Amino acid sequence: MTREAHVTQGPLTTEAGAPVADNQNSETAGIGGPVLVQDQLLLEKLAHFNRERIPERVVHARGAGAYGTFTLTRDVSQWTRAKFLSEVGKETETFLRFSTVAGNLGAADAVRDPRGWALKFYTEEGNYDLVGNNTPVFFIRDAIKFPDFIHTQKRDPYTGSQEPDNVWDFWGLSPESTHQVTWLFGDRGIPASYRHMNGYGSHTFQWNNEAGEVFWVKYHFKTDQGIKNLTQDEANRLAGEDPDSHQRDLREAIERGDFPSWTVQVQIMPAADAANYRFNPFDLTKVWPHEDYPPIEIGKLELNRNPENIFAEVEQSIFSPAHFVPGIGPSPDKMLQGRLFAYGDAHRYRVGINADHLPVNRPHATEARTHARDGFLYDGRHKGAKNYEPNSFGGPHQTDRPLWVGSAVTGTTGDHAAPSHAEDDDFVQAGNLYRLMSEAEKGRLVENLAGFIAKVSRDDIAERAIENFRKADGDFGKRLEAAVQALRG
Numbered sequence: 001m002t003r004e005a006h007v008t009q010g011p012l013t014t015e016a017g018a019p020v021a022d023n024q025n026s027e028t029a030g031i032g033g034p035v036l037v038q039d040q041l042l043l044e045k046l047a048h049f050n051r052e053r054i055p056e057r058v059v060h061a062r063g064a065g066a067y068g069t070f071t072l073t074r075d076v077s078q079w080t081r082a083k084f085l086s087e088v089g090k091e092t093e094t095f096l097r098f099s100t101v102a103g104n105l106g107a108a109d110a111v112r113d114p115r116g117w118a119l120k121f122y123t124e125e126g127n128y129d130l131v132g133n134n135t136p137v138f139f140i141r142d143a144i145k146f147p148d149f150i151h152t153q154k155r156d157p158y159t160g161s162q163e164p165d166n167v168w169d170f171w172g173l174s175p176e177s178t179h180q181v182t183w184l185f186g187d188r189g190i191p192a193s194y195r196h197m198n199g200y201g202s203h204t205f206q207w208n209n210e211a212g213e214v215f216w217v218k219y220h221f222k223t224d225q226g227i228k229n230l231t232q233d234e235a236n237r238l239a240g241e242d243p244d245s246h247q248r249d250l251r252e253a254i255e256r257g258d259f260p261s262w263t264v265q266v267q268i269m270p271a272a273d274a275a276n277y278r279f280n281p282f283d284l285t286k287v288w289p290h291e292d293y294p295p296i297e298i299g300k301l302e303l304n305r306n307p308e309n310i311f312a313e314v315e316q317s318i319f320s321p322a323h324f325v326p327g328i329g330p331s332p333d334k335m336l337q338g339r340l341f342a343y344g345d346a347h348r349y350r351v352g353i354n355a356d357h358l359p360v361n362r363p364h365a366t367e368a369r370t371h372a373r374d375g376f377l378y379d380g381r382h383k384g385a386k387n388y389e390p391n392s393f394g395g396p397h398q399t400d401r402p403l404w405v406g407s408a409v410t411g412t413t414g415d416h417a418a419p420s421h422a423e424d425d426d427f428v429q430a431g432n433l434y435r436l437m438s439e440a441e442k443g444r445l446v447e448n449l450a451g452f453i454a455k456v457s458r459d460d461i462a463e464r465a466i467e468n469f470r471k472a473d474g475d476f477g478k479r480l481e482a483a484v485q486a487l488r489g
């Protein structure tokens with residue numbers, strides 16, 4: 001629907017619908033006298049305005065979204081019983097919110113930061129959310145480190161700015177971040193737009209089929225627009241000239257009918273392979289090399305409809321890694337496990353207990369049938385239906401079939417690191433990524449890293465940061481050390 005179609009006709013009214021006589025002058029006691037409390041319109045306008053903001057997302061505050069369609073192009077029922085993945089040609093409505101991670105709501109788009117990729121599939125069995133990034137890996141592998149990590153990315157409590165000391169202190173002391181940091185400071189660290197980058201589910205997830213067999217799966221969304229990036233200088237300029245560059249690009253492309261699309265691929269690992277795979281397959285700091293598990297093309301994702309109201313549909317949209325549908329479930333990835341809690345909790349705080357009733361968030365291809373009731377802004381949708389189960393009044397009932405298949409566990413409880421595998425280490429994949437780069441790419445990577453590390457105030461923090469890259473690749477470390485020294489003098 002066009003924007004023009006939404007023009008409201010008729011007289012202006014108060015929130016209660018009474019006609020407004022004067023929207024220019026507030027009511028006073030005589031000409032030049034004080035303002036009166038009986039001016040309901042004035043009080044209502046000022047009070048409503050004060051309450052326009054809801055808490056911004058604690059991470060990924062800055063973003064843009066669009067609706068679209070996922071079309072299945074390959075039968076995957078041998079691996080999952082999810083109905084939306086059951087018939088070639090089947091279409092599922094989607095909503096995708098892109099974001100940057102560290103910036104606040106009004107931050108510029110063209111910055112070096114991962115891009116969020118939060119994709120909602122409105123399936124006939126409920127909403128399935130895939131809350132990933134434009135990178136296949138992440139900085140850490142245990143959710144318990146996430147608040148500390150994000151504190152180093154956000155504003156320092158004393159200076160009120162992001163501090164290179166904090167960023168590099170944390171990364172230097174968290175060697176598992178080396179792979180993701182190498183990725184982030186390489187060419188793909190600043191996409192030219194949301195359309196010109198890939199998306200990844202990043203974690204490993206469970207698929208299970210009708211027979212109850214389990215597969216581990218990773219999702220990839222390969223941009224059909226081609227990868228395009230900005231250099232640091234280009235980004236610095238664009239961030240100043242057009243802070244909304246990514247958001248504008250996405251909206252305008254869809255408005256002109258140039259619908260962006262992505263080819264959807266999965267890597268599939270039979271459950272039996274996991275225990276003896278060379279890396280821990282549930283470690284989010286690592287990719288599964290394609291020679292081990294080749295990507296299989298399964299569908300197309302297209303974005304073809306802009307939201308009509310950014311606040312209602314983008315700011316209030318909620319995505320949770322815990323929103324699964326039958327045939328899909330979590331893996332034992334410790335990061336993912338922590339995220340299963342964090343998002344629903346954030347939604348209850350940020351949007352409220354009935355956030356799932358909003359049009360963008362509720363199921364579109366089925367209905368939610370729960371006994372949850374009431375709370376702030378409950379709209380009475382259940383009318384007089386019984387609000388408990390079991391009941392003898394024909395209410396909704398359980399299916400007795402879990403969405404995913406359980407895993408066998410052994411041992412004692414404790415603060416355990418994830419199980420280690422033969423070739424697990426924090427540097428090998430970062431080194432491989434470096435060695436894959438052309439000479440020119442390596443040069444830009446070293447320059448980008450050095451420019452940031454050189455701002456660190458303490459030598460020991462800078463040296464520890466460089467040491468991680470040295471362990472990834474000797475040449476990488478040597479060049480970085482020289483570049484940092486040249487800048488620090």
Ligand code: HEM
Pocket residue numbers: 056057058059060063097098099115116117118131132133138142143144146201202203284317318319335336338339342343346347350
């Ligand atoms: C344990 C680690 C993590 C925790 C505790 C965490 C927590 C959060 C929280 C609280 C939000 C805000 C949600 C909201 O207010 O609606 C968020 C947003 C987001 N996170 Fe994470 N996160 C973690 C790791 C990750 C990882 C590994 C990825 C990607 C692979 C990711 C991708 C996103 C995205 C895309 C959003 C924005 C969702 C949206 O558009 O509404 N996060 N995260």
